[in-house]
Amino acid sequence: MEYVKKLIRDVPDFPKKGIVFKDITPLLGDAKAFARVIGAFAERIEGKGITKIVAIESRGFIFGAALALKMGLGFVPVRKPGKLPYQTVRESYALEYGTDAIEMHRDAVQPGERVALVDDLLATGGTLAACVKLVKRVGGDPIVSLLVVELSFLNGRQKLEGHEVHTLITF
């Protein structure tokens, strides 16, 4: 993953002063790097009997949709509140200040379905932990989560104990 890692760009002071943002857009623009990420994700779910890819808005859509196509699986979007048109389930999670929430369509995952969750970044783990809960709420089985980048100093894995998490690149 050294080739891929070199295509992640540091952008200082985004989204606010003092934060160094890991910009994955150079990776996305490089067809070889993008294919390597999706190939690595595919290896990690092969043989697990996964039936749906659930991906988190909106960078998660990019990796999740490509993986769903490659593996011949259905794709499920998880979005910010008010974006999904049909009946939804919702989970809130804590931010540094206040709370946020995500939603999934109630009928997007059927009881017993084996789900792989996809997002670009594991930071504090709050969003991903909420997404795992959403899948369970509708009776699905959240088998594994796949993320491109892990910011290990934020200890996001602590929120995901007992859940299998794979990340490709760690900072």
Add this chain to the structure above:
Amino acid sequence: MEYVKKLIRDVPDFPKKGIVFKDITPLLGDAKAFARVIGAFAERIEGKGITKIVAIESRGFIFGAALALKMGLGFVPVRKPGKLPYQTVRESYALEYGTDAIEMHRDAVQPGERVALVDDLLATGGTLAACVKLVKRVGGDPIVSLLVVELSFLNGRQKLEGHEVHTLITF
């Protein structure tokens, strides 16, 4: 595309009263339908020398990223203002009331690159026309646009005269 069309669900009164929203999530959840859409898009750009897929946040990411992977092309996200971390170009466009805007990274498309634009829906055409302008602003060549659904009664193609547009399903 009859198989795909049946998986687009009408949701009345979303996002506001009187509007019937075309919900593509059942299509996304069906692996065969999703693959058919991406396959149809691939056919429409084959032989055109496309080098980048530019897709519009956030449902456009789902189709654009899968197409980029299938065709072995780089992927470029176009987003709402303030979401992209690096230097951007911006285009505003008119809404029913007021204006909105989209941004693209300045370095995401190189001069002379041949671009296919991807989104889920052609409605009034305002967002897509702005996206065509963004690609031109950085010196790229917007060759063709690919959209899953067209709401033909909104006459979106009027805003895109002289630009090649393909849609798969028309309402």
